[in-house]
Amino acid sequence: MTSERPVVTPAVVLEVAELARLHVPEDELSRWAGQLSRIVGYIDQLAAIPEQAFGGSPAAPATPVRPDVPRPGDGDRALAANAPRRLHGYGVVPRVVGAGS
Amino acid sequence: MSAVPGVIETAAAVSSGRRTAVAEVEAALARIAEGDGRFGAFLEVTGDLALEEARAVDARVAAGERLPLAGVAVAMKDNMWVAGRRTTCASRILEGFQPPGDSTVAARLRRAGAVFVGRANMDEFAMGSSTENSASHVTRNPWDVSRVPGGSSGGSAAAVAAGFVAGAFGSDTGGSIRQPAACCGVVGFKPTYGRVSRYGLVAFASSLDQIGPLTRSVGDAARLYRVVAGFDPLDSTTVDRETGDPEGALGRGVAGMRIGFLEEAEGEGLDPEVAANLEAARRIFRDAGAEVTRVSVPRTTVAIAIYYVVASAEASSNLARFDGVRYGPRASDADLRALYVESRTRGFGPEVKRRILLGTFALASGYYEAYYGRAMRVRHLLSDDFDRAFARTDAIVCPSIPAPAFRVGEKTDDPLTMYLSDVFTVPASLAGLPAISVPSGLTASGLPLGIQVLGPRFGEETVFAAARALEAAADFPDAIPAVAG
Structure with a gap:
């Protein structure tokens, strides 16, 4: 498990930023890669814990449930009012279908 | 500052x-x-x-x-x-977000007679x-304005330390109530995971986030906690x-x-003044008749590594x-992708981006098992370690912070060193302990130092008694000399 640890290269930063919908400028890639590598290097100490330490898989705690009763979701309009662009009470986004690419 | 009445005192007087x-x-x-120009505890009053409301x-x-918090002015961290x-x-x-109403915590405080004076930084x-x-802006530590108040609930801690309010609320994901409380010389309490509703708390890490009070006294913290605790149908984790x-x-x-006393927190790496303070606590508990021992919780040594993956x-x-x-x-309307990327890139600051990138990395295909999966498994081991420890002891004690409040700007270029500030507070968060x-x-x-008391899950009464x-x-001291003078 420890033999082929990925290093956070600038290419990895770019790939992860793409997944996270963030833009990392070209000239900042190596700084981000350096910082994240140092953090991930620290985290890698978890890999040193021997497999036998884990034993059986722990029982997951029960998820509490509540009665499935409809109730007014008052507040949805107030929440929607926070959208930066609205039309007829709905949030507006750039055209998606038929927008070309 | 010492003339400023506490939570219980105020409620009684009103x-x-x-x-x-x-x-x-x-x-x-x-x-x-009069005073917040120096510290910047508030974002808005x-x-x-x-x-x-008063x-x-x-x-x-x-x-x-009959109101248990009649007329008590409180500061709320700006995520509730x-x-x-x-x-x-x-x-x-x-920016400009208007919530649809009160969080459950705010609603319970309001019902109890508390009044909200402002949003804490x-x-x-x-x-x-x-x-x-x-x-x-950067909030300053009222004990020494060249130093940070800790974080992330630093505005709440500074507002209490400066004597502006007797009580404030913060949220604690890995120590964000306890660490600033220690840095600012006030009491900070994180309840058991599940005790306090997070409805209306903007989520950071949902398996860790808990809301709790910051006050000048343990008694005041107990009062505020009692008011906000309890089941809430709006938060299924309560x-x-x-x-x-x-x-x-x-x-x-x-x-x-x-x-x-937590064995893993002691040793030659510990700051000498923090170690001496821990010794003083040991004497206090012994003199008060406690059966003082040492207890080992081995995986606390890897808690920061687990935390930064999971959180x-x-x-x-x-x-x-x-x-x-x-x-x-909204930063762009060019197309949907640009809307997302530009709005997020301009809207989030560097530390938030760092955590998002780190978290996305840990969850990405190819890395998930090695990072997120592994961290979750080790988290269970840590939790089991605590269960074993609490079979032999009623409470666990360790320092709250590894060193007193550091200087503004001292750690901003070194995220990992900053993360290690939470080394003593993260374990209780990962195990869901009060x-x-x-x-x-x-x-x-x-500069203030703090001692932390941990209890077993739902062992709040034990924690408050020991505290x-x-x-x-x-x-x-009752007051900060510079502020009081």
Whole structure:
């Protein structure tokens, strides 16, 4: 498990930023890669814990449930009012279908 | 500052008619207006709303209502909804966000007669240990304005330390209540996971986030905690279980209580002044009749590594909702992708981006098992370690912070070193345990230190009893000399 640890290269930063919908400028890639590598290097100490330490898989705690009763979701309009662009009470986004690419 | 009444004292005075809520709130607003220019504890002071609410409290008292927090002015960290105020998480991406109403915590405080005087500064989205990550400004430590107040609830801690308010609320994901409390010489309490509803708390890491009070005394913390604790149908992680009697537990003392000092927190790496302060706590508990031992919780040594995977992974998921469509400023309308990317890139600050990138990395295909999967498995081991420890001891004690508050700017270029500020607070968060930081002494240069008491899950009464015993005997001043003078 420890033999082929990925290093956070600038290419990895770019790939992860793409997944996270963030833009990392070209000239900042190596700084981000350096910082994240140092953090991930620290985290890698978890890999040193021997497999036998884990034993059986722990029982997951029960998820509490509540009665499935409809109730007014008052507040949805107030929440929607926070959208930066609205039309007829709905949030507006750039055209998606038929927008070309 | 010592003349500023505490939470319990204020509630008693207002309930009995000796003082009015309006007078209390006016006094708090005057203290803030006079002093907060130096510290920057608040993002916004909502004086008019507070006075209006104070008048309503006075009317309720006059009508015979018994209110446990009558006229108590509180500061709320800016990640909890309070009706009529914005909630921005000190982030540009939530600029101007108007919540649809009160968070459950705010609603319970309001019902109990508390009044909200303002939104306290914080690290953006509660990510940080210094309050330097606020998109607005850096909050200063009232004990020494060249130093940070800790974080992420640094505004809440500074507001209490400076004597602006007797009580404030913060959220604690890896120590964000306890660490700033220790840095600012106040009490900070994180309840058991599931005790306090997070409805209306902007989520950071949902398996860790808990809301709790910051106060000048352990008793005041117990009062505030009692008011906000308890099952809430609006947060399915709250536990339907009696809160117990945290205030009643304060006088129990520690005679016969088994108090285990955490072995992993001691050793040659420990700051000498922190070590001496820990020794003083050991003597206090022993003199008060506790059965003081040492206890080992081995995986606390890897807690920071677990935490930065789990918390960042959950943050990357929780913060995906901030995309320029539903909240905050929109940076582009060119196409949907540009809308997302530009709004997020401009809206989030560097530390939030770092955590999102780290979390996205830990959850990405190819890395998931090695990072997120592994961290979750080790987290279970840590939790089991605590269960074993609590079979042999009633409470666990360790320092709250590895060193006193550091200087503004000292760690901003070194995220990993900043993360290690939370080394003693993260373990209780990962295991969901109740934990309190009690101001326990000053360094030679006059900076506060804190001692942390951890209890088993739902062991709040034990935690408060031990914390009160420590507070009663600890050598800690009533006021900050510079602020009081």
